[in-house]
Structures are given as structure tokens and as C-alpha cells.
Amino acid sequence: MPGNLYNICSNLPATPTRLERLLRDRELRKYSKCLNDCEAELPSSTQDCFSPDLESSTCWFNDEELLEPVSASRSLNDDGERLDFRASKQRLLVVANRLPVSAVRHGEDSWQLEMSVGGLVTALLGVKEFDTRWIGWAGVNVPDEIGQKALAKALDEKRCIPVFLDEEVVHQYYNGYCNNILWPLFHYIGLPQEDRLATTRSFQSQFDAYKKANQLFADVVNEHYEEGDVVWCHDYHLMFLPKCLKERNSKMKVGWFLHTPFPSSEIHRMLPSRLELLRSVLAADLVGFHTYDYARHFVSACTRILGLEGTPEGVEDQGKLTRIAAFPVGIDSERFIKALELPEVQDHMKVLKQRFAGRKVMLGVDRLDMIKGIPQKILAFEKFLEENPNWRNKVVLLQIAVPTRTDVPEYQKLTSQVHEIVGRINGRFGSLTAVPIHHLDRSLDFHELCALYAVTDVALVTSLRDGMNLVSYEYVACQESKKGVLILSEFAGAAQSLGAGAILVNPWNVTEVASSIGYALNMPADEREKRHHHNFKHVISHTAQEWAATFVSELNVTIVEAQLRTRQIPPPLPIEVAVDRYSCSNNRLLILGFNATLTEPVDTLGRKDSQINEWEPKLRPDLQEPLRKLCDDPKTTVLILSGSARNVLDDNFSDYNLWLAAENGMFLRVTTGDWMTTMPENLSMEWVDSVKNVFEYFTDRTPRSQFEVRETSLIWNYKYSDVEFGRLQARDLLQHLWTGPISNASLDVVQGRRSVEVRSVAVTKGAAIDRILGEIVHNKGMKEPIDYVLCIGHFLTKDEDIYTFFEPELPSEVPASVRPQVPTQVRTSTAGSRAALLLKQNSMSAVEQNKSYSIDGDTLHLMVTDRISFQEGSSVLDLQANDYFSCSVARKRSNSRYRLQSSDEVVTLLRELADHR
Numbered sequence: 080m081p082g083n084l085y086n087i088c089s090n091l092p093a094t095p096t097r098l099e100r101l102l103r104d105r106e107l108r109k110y111s112k113c114l115n116d117c118e119a120e121l122p123s124s125t126q127d128c129f130s131p132d133l134e135s136s137t138c139w140f141n142d143e144e145l146l147e148p149v150s151a152s153r154s155l156n157d158d159g160e161r162l163d164f165r166a167s168k169q170r171l172l173v174v175a176n177r178l179p180v181s182a183v184r185h186g187e188d189s190w191q192l193e194m195s196v197g198g199l200v201t202a203l204l205g206v207k208e209f210d211t212r213w214i215g216w217a218g219v220n221v222p223d224e225i226g227q228k229a230l231a232k233a234l235d236e237k238r239c240i241p242v243f244l245d246e247e248v249v250h251q252y253y254n255g256y257c258n259n260i261l262w263p264l265f266h267y268i269g270l271p272q273e274d275r276l277a278t279t280r281s282f283q284s285q286f287d288a289y290k291k292a293n294q295l296f297a298d299v300v301n302e303h304y305e306e307g308d309v310v311w312c313h314d315y316h317l318m319f320l321p322k323c324l325k326e327r328n329s330k331m332k333v334g335w336f337l338h339t340p341f342p343s344s345e346i347h348r349m350l351p352s353r354l355e356l357l358r359s360v361l362a363a364d365l366v367g368f369h370t371y372d373y374a375r376h377f378v379s380a381c382t383r384i385l386g387l388e389g390t391p392e393g394v395e396d397q398g399k400l401t402r403i404a405a406f407p408v409g410i411d412s413e414r415f416i417k418a419l420e421l422p423e424v425q426d427h428m429k430v431l432k433q434r435f436a437g438r439k440v441m442l443g444v445d446r447l448d449m450i451k452g453i454p455q456k457i458l459a460f461e462k463f464l465e466e467n468p469n470w471r472n473k474v475v476l477l478q479i480a481v482p483t484r485t486d487v488p489e490y491q492k493l494t495s496q497v498h499e500i501v502g503r504i505n506g507r508f509g510s511l512t513a514v515p516i517h518h519l520d521r522s523l524d525f526h527e528l529c530a531l532y533a534v535t536d537v538a539l540v541t542s543l544r545d546g547m548n549l550v551s552y553e554y555v556a557c558q559e560s561k562k563g564v565l566i567l568s569e570f571a572g573a574a575q576s577l578g579a580g581a582i583l584v585n586p587w588n589v590t591e592v593a594s595s596i597g598y599a600l601n602m603p604a605d606e607r608e609k610r611h612h613h614n615f616k617h618v619i620s621h622t623a624q625e626w627a628a629t630f631v632s633e634l635n636v637t638i639v640e641a642q643l644r645t646r647q648i649p650p651p652l653p654i655e656v657a658v659d660r661y662s663c664s665n666n667r668l669l670i671l672g673f674n675a676t677l678t679e680p681v682d683t684l685g686r687k688d689s690q691i692n693e694w695e696p697k698l699r700p701d702l703q704e705p706l707r708k709l710c711d712d713p714k715t716t717v718l719i720l721s722g723s724a725r726n727v728l729d730d731n732f733s734d735y736n737l738w739l740a741a742e743n744g745m746f747l748r749v750t751t752g753d754w755m756t757t758m759p760e761n762l763s764m765e766w767v768d769s770v771k772n773v774f775e776y777f778t779d780r781t782p783r784s785q786f787e788v789r790e791t792s793l794i795w796n797y798k799y800s801d802v803e804f805g806r807l808q809a810r811d812l813l814q815h816l817w818t819g820p821i822s823n824a825s826l827d828v829v830q831g832r833r834s835v836e837v838r839s840v841a842v843t844k845g846a847a848i849d850r851i852l853g854e855i856v857h858n859k860g861m862k863e864p865i866d867y868v869l870c871i872g873h874f875l876t877k878d879e880d881i882y883t884f885f886e887p888e889l890p891s892e893v894p895a896s897v898r899p900q901v902p903t904q905v906r907t908s909t910a911g912s913r914a915a916l917l918l919k920q921n922s923m924s925a926v927e928q929n930k931s932y933s934i935d936g937d938t939l940h941l942m943v944t945d946r947i948s949f950q951e952g953s954s955v956l957d958l959q960a961n962d963y964f965s966c967s968v969a970r971k972r973s974n975s976r977y978r979l980q981s982s983d984e985v986v987t988l989l990r991e992l993a994d995h996r
């Protein structure tokens with residue numbers, strides 16, 4: 080039977096790194112774009128054409144601008160040949176709550192489609208490199224089949240696929256869970272309080288509706304999915320979707336992108352469904368955010384709330400890595416820049432210039448949402464007017480407030496609040512002929528908006544939190560001629576990219592915003608130019624197209640990387656086979672680790688809340704019965720081989736008829752007998768005091784960390800401490816150990832997942848096993864060789880030498896350098912593990928002759944080293960390759976032949992074995 084592919088892999092030629100793949104992809108994209116640009120200059124008859132017919136007058140996008148069909152795109156292959164991608168353009172299924180169009184019904188089977196409003200739509204319409212289909216809710220309830228069919232047909236022309244949600248689901252899922260729970264929480268507004276408490280009570284039903292809606296989206300995706308498609312899920316509405324999709328088809332390429340901020344883990348912790356949501360998102364292959372901060376918060380939530388491992392690459396759970404990264408969205412800047420030359424836009428500009436002649440114009444464009452800080456903006460403007468009477472008739476604020484989520488009470492309240500403030504200020508500073516604030520409660524068409532962006536002097540974005548804020552990008556794109564000033568909230572994602580050119584403000588600080596308005600209005604032309612130029616460069620180079628292409632490219636690469644990584648993970652233990660071979664054998668040896676093998680897993684959740692009495696490792700209650708049955712089977716020998724100290728094993732296993740090997744096999748006892756030591760002679764323990772000192776120091780300074788002194792090792796663990804703090808402390812501690820006073824001692828510093836252990840170099844499970852084996856064979860007076868070995872444990876890499884000990888034959892293609900080795904001094908000081916495998920039964924007496932004991936205090940010393948001299952041809956082991964099962968538990972990478980995911984699976988296995996005597 081071959082060893083696992085981990086070893087074999089190392090023979091392969093070097094594979095490109097993730098970065099190399101991404102860079103290559105980027106080059107190819109650049110080249111492809113260049114070819115497309117050249118092609119654009121060809122006569123139109125040579126190009127693909129697309130002419131959908133959006134009827135709506137409010138539609139912003141002309142015929143060519145909606146989702147485009149497959150168009151030519153070319154690139155080079157590895158040998159520099161020109162490739163035509165026309166036929167092979169990658170299919171992309173964009174799944175978002177909203178379709179880019181909303182539907183309005185005009186009759187039983189007649190629909191009008193109107194452009195939806197919002198940054199997500201704007202961003203995704205810029206995506207043109209793929210053969211894209213958009214799956215989403217059309218924003219309307221269609222209970223009847225005729226209506227559904229007609230709408231699906233109308234949408235199909237726009238390459239859109241509807242998900243039909245009934246009114247109740249929309250109410251609970253969209254208005255309720257999405258917009259009254261997740262949206263405010265992700266924007267740091269918190270969960271419903273006081274009058275919104277009623278909503279909290281209905282939290283569960285809203286969450287159920289949320290899951291149901293996500294499942295409905297998944298059903299539609301599955302219906303339209305073709306092998307090889309990339310499925311890109313969007314936003315907080317669909318956090319459950321990756322899980323639904325992967326459960327049905329684990330091979331589907333699934334990415335998820337969040338358009339809002341992801342809040343600090345301390346905020347996310349408040350959410351009653353915090354665990355389920357995180358886990359569902361982690362089912363995706365790639366998870367993207369607008370900024371590094373949001374990505375960092377997400378990883379931190381996974382480590383702190385789920386207890387998972389956060390790495391620079393992403394989040395790891397049981398060997399599966401979900402890649403987490405930042406992909407700041409952009410806009411289709413060309414579309415805005417070109418629009419400024421259109422006659423319609425020029426006309427609007429002329430009208431606006433005349434209308435506001437002699438006055439500076441400030442602009443606000445927002446959905447009427449509490450996160451946009453509209454009241455704060457208006458109050459700051461009021462303060463500015465108050466403090467600068469000379470500006471009162473010389474400046475006007477145009478605020479476009481697009482109605483949104485109008486069924487949610489919070490949004491209704493906000494509308495009245497804003498109206499009231501605007502009315503008050505206009506009353507205070509207005510005259511018969513002019514008012515300082517023009518407030519519009521509606522959306523504008525694309526041309527009107529472009530004109531507004533182009534003619535205004537200052538844009539004022541005061542979001543209290545905002546995933547990105549595309550309005551600020553659009554404003555910059557339209558200001559190439561005027562070079563207006565952007566005042567931008569530091570809480571918008573856009574502040575990270577446009578911050579250097581904008582005036583950054585804290586919207587909560589009304590005084591600061593007011594004085595920034597003054598600064599912007601008075602800014603000299605050269606400073607405006609410099610600032611604008613900086614931002615303009617960013618906006619035209621970081622486009623929506625680039626954003627989407629980068630995300631999809633990274634997703635493709637992530638899948639390749641995951642496949643490579645999977646090859647390094649041992650395959651799952653074939654439980655049926657292991658049980659079957661067990662039943663066929665006559666003399667079996669079961670070697671079981673203890674911690675995280677026979678105990679409940681501690682490293683998932685609730686570390687902070689665990690109580691001290693849970694800290695002691697305890698045998699899982701559900702293992703007691705199967706273990707007892709196994710121990711009482713005369714054909715089976717059970718050995719618990721653990722790093723734990725003797726008393727811990729005594730406490731857990733004294734009642735069972737088995738063998739205990741404590742401290743990595745340095746102490747041995749059959750439960751009917753006394754402890755004896757199998758420690759190699761001359762084991763130096765002189766280092767103990769200095770290490771103890773260091774461990775004490777770190778234990779004092781790391782709450783809930785523990786430090787244990789064993790006879791052959793010292794161990795400091797922080798599995799119940801704050802994960803991140805523990806990790807920092809461990810790094811410091813290791814640094815000190817490696818460079819400090821013990822740096823030259825003959826000992827090993829072994830780093831566990833949440834522990835640091837120091838032990839003498841000769842102490843490993845593999846090093847101890849042949850001495851243990853000799854004693855067991857002798858003590859039991861075995862008449863037959865062992866013909867079945869199952870060795871399972873959550874062992875440290877250093878202790879994985881135990882697996883190799885029994886390995887009947889390592890595959891010949893595995894280079895010696897990667898074979899796990901039993902340390903030489905141990906091999907030579909004993910009968911030699913390989914030799915032991917070959918010896919035959921008639922040497923049993925030889926074992927006895929070469930063993931002696933001595934007593935030191937209450938410890939019996941077993942001395943077997945270089946005294947077992949089996950006769951040629953005899954063996955205590957008669958192990959066929961398919962009767963040996965080495966199996967790691969809850970380890971991502973291992974030299975074992977197989978793996979079990981967790982101790983839960985150990986329970987299943989041992990139960991099965993116990994039932995097959």
C-alpha cells in the first residue's frame with residue numbers, strides 16, 4: 080500500500096507560487112485588454128453586437144451598457160501563441176440579492192424593467208470580461224405562474240435570472256434580518272434596542288426566513304450551474320449561500336464578497352447567529368472585502384469566535400483553507416468620463432450653471448440611509464453658515480437623498496428627521512428667493528447625475544460607516560475639468576484609497592466638518608489640482624472591471640492551490656476496511672493517543688468561558704463503554720500512549736484492563752501492575768530549572784495559561800487564553816528559549832498548536848515504542864505475533880515517528896530525506912525496530928532473557944536497551960501492509976497513512992471495533 084501523497088509530492092518539479100500564478104494572470108489580462116482595445120477600432124461588422132432594449136425612461140444604461148454578451152477576448156498561451164478566448168470565455172454567475180434591474184408589472188404577462196440603484200449594481204455592471212449571468216430577486220412579488228414565466232423571459236434578454244421570493248419571506252428576510260439586523264450591526268449601529276426590541280423577539284423567525292431565502296437562491300444557482308462556472312455571491316444578504324452551494328456540490332468554485340464593512344469581532348459577537356453565519360461564509364473558497372481592515376476583522380472573528388486558525392492567507396479549519404483578502408471595488412470610470420461629452424449631459428450642465436450662477440455649489444448624493452450621516456452633514460453645513468455669515472448667500476448644498484428600504488420603520492423615521500432639519504435650516508437662513516439647502520427625495524437619471532458631479536465645487540460625503548462609497552469615485556471621475564474638492568468621511572472604505580487627495584473628516588465631529596467646508600470653499604486652485612490629480616489617477620486605474628477580474632483570477636488560483644494542498648492531507652480512514660481487517664486478525668495492538676484523541680475537542684469554542692474544572696483532560700464519556708469492551712477482548716491489547724503525566728492517565732484509565740505509557744512513553748504500566756520507566760540511560764535533565772523559570776514568567780503574564788512540570792518535559796499551554804495574546808506570548812517565549820541561556824542544551828523545543836513543550840532530544844513516542852512493545856509481549860506472554868496495528872492520535876510532528884516504526888514498507892520513490900526517522904541513538908540502543916518486525920515467534924523467550932529491572936524509590940526501572948537479541952527469523956510482529964492503520968486525528972498535515980477529522984470520529988471507529996470481536 081502506498082504511503083500518503085505528502086511524501087510523493089516532494090518529488091514533483093517546483094510548482095509556481097500563488098503570486099506567480101496571479102502575476103501571470105494579470106499579464107494575460109493586460110494583453111487581452113490591449114487586443115480588445117485595438118479591436119474596438121476595427122469596423123463594427125467584425126465585432127459582436129448586442130442590443131437589448133431597456134424601455135425604462137429612468138434607466139441609466141443605454142443598450143450596450145447592460146450585461147454584455149460574450150465578446151472577443153484574446154490572450155497568449157505559454158508558448159506565446161495567440162489564443163482566441165471567444166469560445167472559452169469563463170462563465171460567471173453573479174448572485175446578489177438585487178438584480179441590476181427592478182421589474183414593474185404592466186399586465187398579466189407584461190413587464191417593464193428599470194435600473195436598480197446602489198453601489199453594488201454600479202460596480203457589477205462594470206464587469207465585462209466574463210460570460211456573465213446575474214441571479215437575484217427582481218424586487219417584486221410575483222405569485223402567479225404566468226407572471227413568473229413572463230418576467231423570467233423578459234429578464235433572460237438581459238442575461239438575468241430571477242429568484243422568486245414571496246412577500247412574507249421578503250418581509251422577514253430582507254426588511255427584517257438583512258436591513259434591520261445585519262445592516263445596522265455591520266455599520267456599528269448595533270442591534271435593535273427599546274422600540275426595536277420587538278424585532279429582537281422575532282429574531283429567530285427572521286433568521287429562519289434568511290436561511291430559507293438563501294436556500295432559494297441556491298436552488299436557482301444549482302439549476303443554472305454548469306461545470307467550471309465561477310459562482311460569485313455578493314453581500315450580507317447571502318452569507319448562508321456558500322454553505323448551501325458547497326453542501327450540494329463541493330467542487331463548485333464559490334467566492335463571496337461583502338460590500339459593507341465587516342465590523343470588529345467585538346461587534347459581530349453580539350449577533351445571536353454569529354457562529355452559523357461565519358461558518359457558512361467559510362464554506363466559500365475565497366472571501367473578499369473592500370479593505371484590509373474589514374478582512375482583518377473577519378479573520379479575527381473566526382479566530383476569536385470560532386476558535387479557528389487565522390493565517391496570513393486566510394482561515395484554516397480542519398485542513399481546509401478559506402482564502403481571505405481585500406479587493407477594493409472601483410467604478411467604470413470611462414463611462415462617466417465619456418458621458419460628460421454627451422449633448423444631454425452638456426445641456427443639464429448649462430441649466431445647472433445658470434441656475435446657481437454666482438454661488439458655490441456643494442453636493443451630497445446618498446441613499447437615504449442612517450449610515451450615510453445625512454443629518455450630521457446638514458448640521459455641519461448649518462454650523463458653517465452660522466459661523467461664516469459672509470457665505471450665507473454665496474453657497475448652496477444640493478442633497479440628493481434616494482429613498483431606500485422604505486418598508487423598514489427606521490428608514491421612515493430618518494426621512495422625517497431629515498425633512499425636519501432641512502426645513503428648520505432653510506427657514507433660518509433662506510430668503511424669499513433662495514434657500515441654502517436643496518433637498519431631493521428621489522433618484523436622478525444618469526445624465527443628470529453626471530452633470531451635477533461635473534458642475535459642483537465640493538462633494539460632501541459624511542458616511543458614519545460605508546463599505547466603500549462609490550459616489551466619491553464618481554465625483555472624482557467627473558471633475559477632470561473643474562477640479563472640485565472632495566470632503567470624505569474617514570469611516571468610508573473609500574478613505575483608504577482617496578484619503579490622500581480628499582479632506583478627511585470625522586462626521587461625528589460637526590465642528591471639524593464645518594471648518595473643512597470652509598477650507599474646501601477657499602482652497603487655492605493649485606492645491607485643488609494636486610489633490611484632484613492624485614485621486615483621478617486612482618479612480619481611472621482601479622476600475623470595476625479590474626476589481627472583478629482580480630477577484631475571479633484569485634478565486635481560480637485559490638482553487639488550484641487548494642487542490643495542491645489537498646494532496647498533502649492523508650485520506651480519511653476507511654473505517655469499514657479497518658474494522659474488517661480487525662475482525663480477521665488474531666492478535667491486535669491498538670495504540671491510542673489521549674489528548675484530543677480520546678477527550679472532547681477543546682479548541683473550538685468557548686475557550687474564554689471554560690471553567691477551571693474543565694481544564695483537566697478527561698476521557699469522553701461516550702468512549703467508556705467501547706473502550707472497556709476492547710480492553711476485555713483477549714485478542715486485543717490496548718495501549719494509551721500520551722504526553723500526559725502518570726497521574727493524569729491513572730485518573731482516567733485505572734479501571735480499564737490496558738497499558739499506559741505516560742510522558743511520551745518514558746513511563747509504562749499495565750493497569751494491574753506498577754509504573755516502570757523506559758527512559759534511555761544518560762537522559763540529561765539539567766536544563767529543567769532554567770526552562771522552568773522562563774515558563775513561570777510567561778504563565779504569570781498570560782491569563783489562563785498553564786504550565787506543567789513533568790519528569791521528562793516541561794509544557795506551557797495557552798489553549799484557554801486569548802488566542803491572539805497567547806500566540807504573541809508564545810512567539811516571545813520561543814524567541815527567548817532559542818536565543819537564551821539554554822540555547823545550546825541538548826533538548827527539543829516543540830511547538831504545539833497552543834503550547835510550547837521542552838523535552839530532552841531522546842524523548843519521542845517513536846523512540847519509546849520498541850521498548851514498550853518488548854515489555855508488552857513479554858508481560859502478556861504472547862504466543863502469536865501481532866498481526867494488526869491501529870495507531871491513532873493527535874500527535875505532534877516530532878512524535879509522528881511512531882507511525883514509521885510500524886510501517887511495513889515505505890514506498891521506494893520517497894526520498895530518504897523526507898522519510899520520518901526514528902532517532903539513531905534509540906534504534907541502536909535497542910533491538911532495532913525494523914529487526915523486531917522480522918523476528919519470529921520462537922524468540923519470545925529471548926526477550927525475557929534480555930530484560931532486567933531495578934528499583935529507584937517507588938519507580939521500577941525497566942532496562943531493555945541493547946539487551947533484546949531476537950534470533951534471526953523470529954518476530955513479535957507479523958504485519959501485512961493492509962493490517963496496519965496509522966491515523967492522525969484533527970491534524971491538517973501528517974505522515975500518517977490516514978486521518979480522522981476529530982475525536983468524534985474516533986468514537987465512531989472504536990464503537991465499530993468494539994462490536995466486532
Ligand SMILES: O=P(O)(O)OC[C@H]1O[C@H](O[C@H]2O[C@H](CO)[C@@H](O)[C@H](O)[C@H]2O)[C@H](O)[C@@H](O)[C@@H]1O
Pocket residue numbers: 177196197198199200202314338339408483484545546547548549
Ligand atoms: O439594494 P438596497 O437594499 O436598496 O441597497 C443598495 C445597496 O446598498 C449597499 O451598497 C454597498 O455596496 C457598494 C459597492 O460595493 C459600496 O460602495 C457601499 O459602501 C455599500 O453600502 C449594499 O451593500 C448593497 O447590497 C445594496 O444593493
Ligand SMILES: O=c1ccn([C@@H]2O[C@H](COP(=O)(O)OP(=O)(O)O)[C@@H](O)[C@H]2O)c(=O)[nH]1
Pocket residue numbers: 195196197198199201444445446479481521522523524528547548549550551553
Ligand atoms: O439617483 C441616484 C443617485 C445615486 N445612484 C448611484 O448609487 C450608487 C451609490 O453607491 P455607493 O457606493 O455610494 O453607496 P450605496 O448606496 O451602495 O450604499 C452610486 O453608484 C450612484 O451613482 C443612483 O443610481 N441614482
